[in-house]
Each structure stands twice: as C-alpha cells, then as structure tokens.
Amino acid sequence: DAGVTQSPTHLIKTRGQHVTLRCSPISGHKSVSWYQQVLGQGPQFIFQYYEKEERGRGNFPDRFSARQFPNYSSELNVNALLLGDSALYLCASSLGLAGGTYEQYFGPGTRLTVT
Amino acid sequence: RKEVEQDPGPFNVPEGATVAFNCTYSNSASQSFFWYRQDCRKEPKLLMSVYSSGNEDGRFTAQLNRASQYISLLIRDSKLSDSATYLCVVNRGNQGGKLIFGQGTELSVKP
Numbered sequence: 001d002a003g004v005t006q007s008p009t010h011l012i013k014t015r016g017q018h019v020t021l022r023c024s025p026i027s028g029h030k031s032v033s034w035y036q037q038v039l040g041q042g043p044q045f046i047f048q049y050y051e052k053e054e055r056g057r058g059n060f061p062d063r064f065s066a067r068q069f070p071n072y073s074s075e076l077n078v079n080a081l082l083l084g085d086s087a088l089y090l091c092a093s094s095l096g097l098a099g100g101t102y103e104q105y106f107g108p109g110t111r112l113t114v115t
Numbered sequence: 116r117k118e119v120e121q122d123p124g125p126f127n128v129p130e131g132a133t134v135a136f137n138c139t140y141s142n143s144a145s146q147s148f149f150w151y152r153q154d155c156r157k158e159p160k161l162l163m164s165v166y167s168s169g170n171e172d173g174r175f176t177a178q179l180n181r182a183s184q185y186i187s188l189l190i191r192d193s194k195l196s197d198s199a200t201y202l203c204v205v206n207r208g209n210q211g212g213k214l215i216f217g218q219g220t221e222l223s224v225k226p
Contacts, residue, residue: 031212033212033213033214035214040218041218041219042119042202042204042216042217042218042219043159043202043214043216044216045213045214045215048212048213050212055212056212056213058213088156090158090159092212092214094212097212102212103149103161103164104161104212104214105161106158106159106160107158108157108158109158
C-alpha cells in the first residue's frame, strides 16, 4: 500500500508569489493535517481537515489556506510568499480525527525555498 | 516557554550504549503522547506511542509520568542505525489532530 504522497518534492519561488502544495493520504484515511518545519525546529501545526471540513487551525496568517477534496486529498495554498515561509511542508494522514488512538503518518514533505 | 521541551542535543554515544531522552510538557490537558524519529531531511516517522503504564518495543522503552508531566525514551544497546533526531510529541485531545512537537534531540551513534 502506498503511504502519504506529496507533490512537488522541491519548489523554488520568489517573494510575493503564490504556491500550491498537494497531498494524497493513505488509502482509507479521511483526515489530513499540514505542518511547517523550519530548520532546527520541530514541525508546527498549520491545519487539519476531516471529511472536507477544517477541524483545526494553527497560529499562521491568513495567507495560508487549505482545502480537502471528496477523495480526501488536500491542497495547501500560501499567498504573498515571504522569505520566512522557506521550510519543509509536511502532510500527515490519519484514519479519523487524530488524537486519542488515531496516529498520524507523514508524507516525505515539500521543501519550499523562497528567494 | 515552549509547550513541549526536550533535552538539548546532540547526544554522541558509542555503539552498544544506553541512552535516555527526556521531555516535559506544560499543558496538563495533554492526552496522547508519542515519540517520532526523523532522519536527516526526511519526514518524521512514528516510533512509538507512550502509555501511562509504560511500554516497550524491543530495545526501546517509553515512560509517561502525568503528575510530573514528563515523558522519557530509553534506547538500549544502541545501533549505528539509531542515529537520528528524536521528537517528543503531545496531543491535547480536545484540539483534534493538532500534534505539538518538541524541538527534537539529535542522536549520533558512533562505532
């Protein structure tokens, strides 16, 4: 069975541009969460989606948005890119609303560099 | 103060050594606890969940002390392949899937 997949693997953008990152969860998983990991830090929660609805939002500006599609795949959009948005963006999938016994499994990430 | 704090690294140990990682969390509403392993420039991978009674998986033992808000991970007979960053992770339960990560502790096992 395929794990969590993300595309693209690497991306270089310039300040002010917009970016869309994509994630496909493990087959049968209905929840997708997005995290940002800057170098030397642990991942930080951005969003969680379950059954196409937003179920959680971290402390990120409105430039960050996401959505989940009927097939449970998800997109993360970032507008007006800043240099500080350079990071590894991780998608995690879980069977249901994580917490409790629903463990999260991460994709390989998209490495975004903003110049 | 960060919500999840770990020992600063790196830890450099010889093969076969026993190494312990410590982690504290500040929010008493935390309900689920995990250790993740992250290799350089790769995604975090779930190593083990941590239960109040303590749990063991081969050479790895995890402990949780809710009263002290303290989590530990013990690795016995360390292997070269254990070299990675170990992330302590908590979930409050009332916030759905939001995992809160510590900054990670780097382990380097030398021959």
